[in-house]
Amino acid sequence: MLYIFGHKNPDTDSVVSAISLSYLKNKLKGDTIPCVLGDINKETEFILNYFNVNKPRLLENVKTQIKDLNYDKIISINPRNTILYAYKLMEKNKLKVLPVVDDNNKLLGLVTMKDIAMELIKGDVYKLKTAISDIVNDLDGEELVKIDDEIEGQISVAAFYYNTLKDDGILNKNSIVIVGDRYDIIDYAIKCNVKLIIVTGNKTLPSKYINKGIKEKVNIISVKNDTYTVSKLINQCNYVSSIMKDNNIIKFNENEYLDDVKEELSQNRHSNYPVVTDDNKYLGIITRRHILKPNKKEVILVDHNEYSQSVNGLREANILEIIDHHKLGDIKTTTPINFRNNPVGSTSTIIFNMFMENDIKIDKNIAGILLSGIISDTLLLKSPTTTDIDRLAVKKLNTILNLDIEKFAMNMFKAGTSLEGQEIDEIFFKDFKEFNIGDKKVGISQVFTLDIEDVFNRKNEFLSFINDIHNNGKYYLTLLLITDILKEGSYLLYKCDQGALINVAFDTKGEQGIFVDKVVSRKKQVMPKILEAMDIIK
Structure with missing residues (x-):
C-alpha cells in the first residue's frame, strides 16, 4: 500500500492534491491511499462536501510497524493435534516452532522442537490423552471397534504372562493396552473393560474378539508396527496442548512499532515471536532476521518537501515521489526518485497537467476539487504566485464544471475564513x-x-x-x-x-x-x- 499526503496543518491545496494524485495513480493501476496529517479546515470541508468527495484517511505517522515486515506465514496447528503430528509437520517444513490456535485462529500457545525433545526425555511415558482417530492416523492403523472418540488412560505394554497380569491386577478400566497377537491377554483385557487395546504387528484379530469388544464397549485398533515401535511412539500421540507453552508468551501486535519491538527483543533471547491482531488472531512469526532488514512504508509527498512540515517518522519511510511547487527543502533519499517541482501557484495545477499528460479523463468531482485547490492557493488567481499555467488549468477544468467561478470562490472563502468559535x-x-x-x-x-x-x-x-x-x-x-x-x-x-x-x-x-x-x-x-x-x- 502506498500513502499519498500533503503537509501538516493541511490546507485545501495539499488535501485535494493528495486525493487527486491518488485517483490518478489508481487509474494507472497503482494501489494508493490519500491521507491527511491533521484535521481539515472549514474551507476544505466545504469543498469536499460540495463535490461529494470523501475525506482522506488521517495518518499519524509512517513509522515501521510489525505489519510492514515480511514475517513468516508459518502454518498453525490445533491444540487437539498430536505431538507426533506436530513433529512430522515441523520436520517436513524445516520449522523450529509451531503456533497453536483455536478454531477461530486465536493464539493459544507455542510448541517447539525442543519441547518435543524434552517430552521424550522427561515426559510421562505412561499417560495418554488423545483422539482414537489420531492414534490411527499417527500409527498407520485401523479402527476395529470404536466406542469413544477420545481416550484418556495409563499405557501398559503387555509383556507379562497372562497369569501375572491377572494375579497382579495390572489392567483396569483406565488401561491402554499394547499387545501383539496374544489372544488370551486380549480376551482378559476386554473382560477388564480397558479403555483401549492396540493390537500390533498388523495381525488379523479373530472376529470373536471384535464382537466381544463391541459387547463390552472396549475400543480396539490394529496397527502395522511391532510392539516395541508402538510403545516408543504411543506417548507422542498425546494432544500437543499437553506440552505447548501458554504462559508468558512474548507476542507482538501487528500494529506495534519496530522501535518498541527492538527494545523488548534486547531483553529476551527467544528466536521466534508470534504476530497477532488486536483480537489475538494469529498472523505469523517474526525473528531477529526480519527486524534487521525491515520493509519500509512507501509514500508520495505532495505540496511540501521538508521534514519539519511532513509526517512523523518520515525518515523511516521509503519516499517514492514528490510533487510540489515550493522551494527545495531538506528531504533526502538514498535512491533516485520522481521529483516534480514546478514554479506554479498550486500543486493542484501540476496534478491537473499530470492527468493531461497521461490522457486520463477527469471526473467531475475530481475536476471540482482540483479547481478549488488552485483557487485557494492563488487567492482566485490574484496571488503573485499565479502563472498562466494556473489560469489555463482553471479554464480547462471549468469546461467540465461550468461554475460561476467568482460566486463559488466567494462562498468557498466565506466558509473557510470564518473564525467564529475558534480558539x-x-x-x-x-x-x-x-x-x-x-x-x-x-x-x-x-x-x-x-x-x-x-x-x-x-x-x-x-x-x-x-x-x-x-x-x-x-x-x-x-x-x-x-x-x-x-x-x-x-x-x-x-x-x-x-x-x-x-x-x-x-x-x-x-x-x-x-x-x-x-x-x-x-x-x-x-x-x-x-x-x-x-x-x-x-
Missing part, C-alpha cells in the same frame, strides 16, 4: 510552517479571512500566544499573517529576536498589526523578504 491556538496552527535558515528557526502562520475584526478584538491575546510560541520553540522569528482576501494584503503580528527585521523586510514601521499592501503569499513574498532582510542586518 487562538486553533487559528494560529491552522496553517503554520516552520523553516530552517542556517542556524535560525522561523515559524510563519497564515490565516486567510474576511473576518479581520475578530482577530483585532483579540489582538493582545494573539500577541501573548505568539510570544509563548516564540520562546518555547526557540524561534528567531514567529510571524502571524492575517491575509485579507478582498483588500489583497496582510496584517502582521509577530515576535522577533531582531527588532528591525520586520521594518527592513516590509519597508514599514513594524508596528504590531500593521497592514502590508499586496503581500498575500508566504512563499513568494514573505519568505524572500525575510531572507533578504536577514542578510542585510547580519
Whole structure:
C-alpha cells in the first residue's frame, strides 16, 4: 500500500492534491491511499462536501510497524493435534516452532522442537490423552471397534504372562493396552473393560474378539508396527496442548512499532515471536532476521518537501515521489526518485497537467476539487504566485464544471475564513510552517479571512500566544499573517529576536498589526523578504 499526503496543518491545496494524485495513480493501476496529517479546515470541508468527495484517511505517522515486515506465514496447528503430528509437520517444513490456535485462529500457545525433545526425555511415558482417530492416523492403523472418540488412560505394554497380569491386577478400566497377537491377554483385557487395546504387528484379530469388544464397549485398533515401535511412539500421540507453552508468551501486535519491538527483543533471547491482531488472531512469526532488514512504508509527498512540515517518522519511510511547487527543502533519499517541482501557484495545477499528460479523463468531482485547490492557493488567481499555467488549468477544468467561478470562490472563502468559535491556538496552527535558515528557526502562520475584526478584538491575546510560541520553540522569528482576501494584503503580528527585521523586510514601521499592501503569499513574498532582510542586518 502506498500513502499519498500533503503537509501538516493541511490546507485545501495539499488535501485535494493528495486525493487527486491518488485517483490518478489508481487509474494507472497503482494501489494508493490519500491521507491527511491533521484535521481539515472549514474551507476544505466545504469543498469536499460540495463535490461529494470523501475525506482522506488521517495518518499519524509512517513509522515501521510489525505489519510492514515480511514475517513468516508459518502454518498453525490445533491444540487437539498430536505431538507426533506436530513433529512430522515441523520436520517436513524445516520449522523450529509451531503456533497453536483455536478454531477461530486465536493464539493459544507455542510448541517447539525442543519441547518435543524434552517430552521424550522427561515426559510421562505412561499417560495418554488423545483422539482414537489420531492414534490411527499417527500409527498407520485401523479402527476395529470404536466406542469413544477420545481416550484418556495409563499405557501398559503387555509383556507379562497372562497369569501375572491377572494375579497382579495390572489392567483396569483406565488401561491402554499394547499387545501383539496374544489372544488370551486380549480376551482378559476386554473382560477388564480397558479403555483401549492396540493390537500390533498388523495381525488379523479373530472376529470373536471384535464382537466381544463391541459387547463390552472396549475400543480396539490394529496397527502395522511391532510392539516395541508402538510403545516408543504411543506417548507422542498425546494432544500437543499437553506440552505447548501458554504462559508468558512474548507476542507482538501487528500494529506495534519496530522501535518498541527492538527494545523488548534486547531483553529476551527467544528466536521466534508470534504476530497477532488486536483480537489475538494469529498472523505469523517474526525473528531477529526480519527486524534487521525491515520493509519500509512507501509514500508520495505532495505540496511540501521538508521534514519539519511532513509526517512523523518520515525518515523511516521509503519516499517514492514528490510533487510540489515550493522551494527545495531538506528531504533526502538514498535512491533516485520522481521529483516534480514546478514554479506554479498550486500543486493542484501540476496534478491537473499530470492527468493531461497521461490522457486520463477527469471526473467531475475530481475536476471540482482540483479547481478549488488552485483557487485557494492563488487567492482566485490574484496571488503573485499565479502563472498562466494556473489560469489555463482553471479554464480547462471549468469546461467540465461550468461554475460561476467568482460566486463559488466567494462562498468557498466565506466558509473557510470564518473564525467564529475558534480558539487562538486553533487559528494560529491552522496553517503554520516552520523553516530552517542556517542556524535560525522561523515559524510563519497564515490565516486567510474576511473576518479581520475578530482577530483585532483579540489582538493582545494573539500577541501573548505568539510570544509563548516564540520562546518555547526557540524561534528567531514567529510571524502571524492575517491575509485579507478582498483588500489583497496582510496584517502582521509577530515576535522577533531582531527588532528591525520586520521594518527592513516590509519597508514599514513594524508596528504590531500593521497592514502590508499586496503581500498575500508566504512563499513568494514573505519568505524572500525575510531572507533578504536577514542578510542585510547580519
